[in-house]
Amino acid sequence: MKRITAAVLAACVPATAGAADIKDTSYRDAEGRRVQQLELVVHAPVGRVWQAFTTDKGFMSWGAPVARVTPGNGGMIEASYSLSAKIGDPENIKNRIVLYVPEQELVLHNEHVPKGAPFKTEVIDKIRTVIRFEDLGGGRTKVVESGVGYGEGADFDAMYALFASGNREEFSALARSLEEGPVDWKAQAAAANASVGAK
Amino acid sequence: MKRIAMGLAAVLAMTCGAWAGVKDDSFKDANGARVLQESIEVDAPPVDVWAAFTTDKGFMKWAAPWAHIVPGNGGTIEFAFAPNGKAGDPANVRHRILVWLPAKILIFQNEYLPPGPGPFDAGAFGAVRTILTFDPTGRGTTDVTQTVVGFGEGDKFDRLYAHLHDGNAEYLTMLARNFGGKR
Numbered sequence: 001m002k003r004i005t006a007a008v009l010a011a012c013v014p015a016t017a018g019a020a021d022i023k024d025t026s027y028r029d030a031e032g033r034r035v036q037q038l039e040l041v042v043h044a045p046v047g048r049v050w051q052a053f054t055t056d057k058g059f060m061s062w063g064a065p066v067a068r069v070t071p072g073n074g075g076m077i078e079a080s081y082s083l084s085a086k087i088g089d090p091e092n093i094k095n096r097i098v099l100y101v102p103e104q105e106l107v108l109h110n111e112h113v114p115k116g117a118p119f120k121t122e123v124i125d126k127i128r129t130v131i132r133f134e135d136l137g138g139g140r141t142k143v144v145e146s147g148v149g150y151g152e153g154a155d156f157d158a159m160y161a162l163f164a165s166g167n168r169e170e171f172s173a174l175a176r177s178l179e180e181g182p183v184d185w186k187a188q189a190a191a192a193n194a195s196v197g198a199k
Numbered sequence: 200m201k202r203i204a205m206g207l208a209a210v211l212a213m214t215c216g217a218w219a220g221v222k223d224d225s226f227k228d229a230n231g232a233r234v235l236q237e238s239i240e241v242d243a244p245p246v247d248v249w250a251a252f253t254t255d256k257g258f259m260k261w262a263a264p265w266a267h268i269v270p271g272n273g274g275t276i277e278f279a280f281a282p283n284g285k286a287g288d289p290a291n292v293r294h295r296i297l298v299w300l301p302a303k304i305l306i307f308q309n310e311y312l313p314p315g316p317g318p319f320d321a322g323a324f325g326a327v328r329t330i331l332t333f334d335p336t337g338r339g340t341t342d343v344t345q346t347v348v349g350f351g352e353g354d355k356f357d358r359l360y361a362h363l364h365d366g367n368a369e370y371l372t373m374l375a376r377n378f379g380g381k382r
Binding site for chain 2: 029030031033035047050072073074098099100101102103104105107109125126127128130146148149
């Protein structure tokens with residue numbers, strides 16, 4: 001498990017950030033808590049970007065090689081980094097869809113991460129990921145992802161740092177898949193294995 | 200269950216559909232489902248309006264005679280229509296807070312309604328989500344927008360939509376009056 005990202009907790013993408021238009025607009029809320037926020041403008045219509053989050057095929061084009069999305073309020077995004085995983089495996093990542101407004105807004109709450117995740121489950125449990133989709137016209141869409149619920153202390157600091165880099169990679173992968181084509185998960189795994197073998 | 204409107208608060212049984220100052224921007228979403236969206240301008244900054252929804256004292260000023268709010272993601276908004284209410288009373292209404300972003304966004308869903316016949320189906324109410332946004336106008340006031348999503352088709356949702364359409368408008372009016380009484 002190389003990367004665990006806030007939005008999907010499932011992106012396992014190359015560390016090479018592309019030329020995607022990504023801005024870090026993180027801030028402190030009215031009560032002084034950190035809100036981790038990234039904005040992406042992608043050259044794809046909002047309907048297609050929405051499908052990238054809310055359909056199996058769309059999600060597997062950038063987020064994870066194995067995924068099943070049960071749409072709607074109370075639905076679920078279940079995913080795994082493992083090419084051999086199956087839906088229903090106990091170590092799959094599960095994110096509950098707590099809000100589902102088609103082509104406008106998606107809110108996720110993690111319900112399960114695999115063993116060995118680099119943060120405490122009681123810490124991730126506090127976080128909600130709010131993803132907003134804005135049709136900019138001309139076939140472009142702005143995606144704003146906000147991680148809310150961060151507290152203070154080392155555990156939250158570690159998770160914040162992890163997601164700060166992971167979410168940026170995730171957005172890069174999303175943009176690449178929408179603008180250039182889906183991730184080739186088998187090729188990526190082979191490259192990763194070769195890299196490990198060379199060391 | 201005589202009155203259970205709500206967005207957040209339980210609202211009085213309705214007598215008319217038009218409320219001064221309430222703007223109705225309801226629409227159908229990209230999948231064709233109804234989205235109930237109403238808003239009002241409140242004479243107070245977002246932080247103060249937020250407190251009216253998210254503190255016991257603030258909530259009891261305008262929405263219900265007794266309330267207890269557990270703040271934060273996963274928290275609760277529990278309230279009663281009687282002034283002698285107490286936490287956990289089966290006559291209370293309880294909402295689960297899904298997203299808590301101070302002075303900006305509050306999202307919740309109903310988790311519990313008192314037993315008994317009511318103006319709408321409790322299951323349908325539990326299926327929808329309510330989104331409250333607090334946008335500063337730049338004039339020291341706040342545009343409060345209440346959006347309800349998740350409506351399905353059929354009589355249960357039709358009745359719920361009709362009830363919330365009027366009930367939420369009334370409760371937004373009550374909120375605005377709490378801060379100035381002009382609207």
